[in-house]
Amino acid sequence: MNTAVLPPVSELEPEVLQQIDDCVERWSDQEGNLIMILHEIQNHHGYVPRESSLLLAEKTGVPLARIYEVLTFYHYFRLVAQGKHHITVCNGTACYLKGSARLLGELESRLGIKEGETTEDRLFHLETVRCIGCCGMSPALVVDETTVGKVATTEVAGIIEKIRIQEDTHE
């Protein structure tokens, strides 16, 4: 048990407490339950918050170190909350040959983050992927759910700005 580092239960969000209780109960007798519980936590929050891991360790008796071993072994799991808007740069061969590295560089510089990171205001998350299957549109980006093809480096600022304006008008 890892109670030494666990904040008092009363300080945890009721929603977190309830979710862990539900998951543990649902998966308690099943093989591979730790992974399934972690999947549920990530599906719920978009990542696996540290407080969820701490509580999970307490509820299941699985050492916290083991939980983090699993979380860091599988690249699927995320340990920090990501930005609201995801920009994914295709880094496959066709896109690379058409300048995806320049697009990535422009995005990194304009957003002030590196690939795999999230802006401080949690508005943008930047990542790369290998081939999204639209090689004829290279270089390509995926902005949230939308694929944008034949992107010029000079268009990057406008893509970011458009999202910022949308966010401002929704506030």
Ligand code: FES
């Ligand atoms: S390499 Fe980018 S879409 Fe295929």
